[in-house]
Amino acid sequence: MVHRVAVLALEGVYPFELTIPVRIFGTAEGPDGEPLYEVLTCTLTGAPVTTSADFAITVTHGAEALRTADTLVIPPFACGVEGPREWLPAELAAALALLPPRARIVSICTASYVLAAAGLLDGRRATTHWNEARNFQRTFPEVEVDENVLFVDDGQVLTAAGVAAGIDLCLHLVRRDHGSEVANRVARLCVVPPWREGGQAQYIERPMPEPEAATTAATRAWALQHLDEPLTLARLADHARMSVRTFCRRFVEEVGMPPGQWLAQRRVDHARRLLETTALPVDQVATRAGFGTSASLRQHLSATLGVSPTAYRQSFRTPAPTP
Structure with missing residues (x-):
């Protein structure tokens, strides 16, 4: 209906x-x-x-x-x-x-x-x-x-x-x-993005940063290409060439949430796409999305969507070749 x-x-x-x-x-x-x-x-x-x-x-x-x-x-x-x-x-x-x-x-x-x-x-x-x-x-x-x-x-x-x-x-x-x-x-x-990073924090009126001030945008783009790898705060800050403290502060200012929360959301998004469009076993989906184990994926998906990976796949699976 x-x-x-x-x-x-x-x-x-x-x-x-x-x-x-x-x-x-x-x-x-x-x-x-x-x-x-x-x-x-x-x-x-x-x-x-x-x-x-x-x-x-x-x-x-x-x-x-x-x-x-x-x-x-x-x-x-x-x-x-x-x-x-x-x-x-x-x-x-x-x-x-x-x-x-x-x-x-x-x-x-x-x-x-x-x-x-x-x-x-x-x-x-x-x-x-x-x-x-x-x-x-x-x-x-x-x-x-x-x-x-x-x-x-x-x-x-x-x-x-x-x-x-x-x-x-x-x-x-x-x-x-x-x-x-x-x-x-x-x-x-x-002709719109399927989802936008961050929240309103990036639109709230604040004094403009100095032109030479570094941002976390490049590191966020890089992280999206390496979700299957361990992405610690230290590694992210090193990629951005900032101290961990400065990186976290800049990240929240630009995105509106801490790096760990943002990373968990992006991994859940990637896991959902894999569950929908591939026939990969759940443990491989967990590995590719950076959760490490199927138990960790199950915990995050349940907390975010209220369903298990298997139940989510049954609801939204669309035929597509395994990449």
């Missing part, structure tokens, strides 16, 4: 973010070219809404489309409200109540305020645009705000940071639903 995605356009919606879901999900196809998602754009009443630009949009569907949604995406909108209650007027609360209990709910950028005002982020980790993170945290202290990441997947509720991070999150959902090969094909057709 085709997965139905409802995109709720609220008054003052930002046009770019509004079109992200239909562009990403609408491009995803199965092995025989069949669409994997149905995307419905709706408003609260089915009537046209103004956008943040100099035009309005007309839609076919009203809030009733939420009754059959498997995923709801709320793009950001210009509304000029500040109080928590103002982010969730009665008609919007009534619309959200139409969602089936199983439905996923996704916010892009400052639409996270809507989810927080509805209590959907209470006790959860979430993100929003870095420029709004402090105000968001003050407004909703019960939410664990992470301003450094591009998106947060907390299971049924997902939040993306500003603008293009909505692309990252939608691609992540395609990858979560149908595997890396489908998501990578969507990314290629949309």
Whole structure:
């Protein structure tokens, strides 16, 4: 059955973010070219809404489309409200109540305020645009705000940071639903990277470094080509020609996470690709991804995705020759 995605356009919606879901999900196809998602754009009443630009949009569907949604995406909108209650007027609360209990709910950028005002982020980790993170945290202290990441997947509720991070999150959902090969094909057709390194830390306004200051970019690129080897902090710092302390500090400034965390994520990504596209035994996948043993791979995959390597392969295996 085709997965139905409802995109709720609220008054003052930002046009770019509004079109992200239909562009990403609408491009995803199965092995025989069949669409994997149905995307419905709706408003609260089915009537046209103004956008943040100099035009309005007309839609076919009203809030009733939420009754059959498997995923709801709320793009950001210009509304000029500040109080928590103002982010969730009665008609919007009534619309959200139409969602089936199983439905996923996704916010892009400052639409996270809507989810927080509805209590959907209470006790959860979430993100929003870095420029709004402090105000968001003050407004909703019960939410664990992470301003450094591009998106947060907390299971049924997902939040993306500003603008293009909505692309990252939608691609992540395609990858979560149908595997890396489908998501990578969507990314290629949309001419965007299948995933971006790091988080919002690289976009937050800071004083510009001196032109001669070294970066960790070359070392990150090198590490991706040597995931099957032991990559200690000392080895990475030596490649970057920095002390370990300087390397770690620069790495976090540029990527938004420590080197070890970044490396573990990249190894999990590589293991997933190998499980999906090759028939290699699990122990060989573990070796090529740099985990050393199948037990270590199983531990990392279970912690990241909640499944074993064998279960993941059964869900996402696509025929391809062993490299």
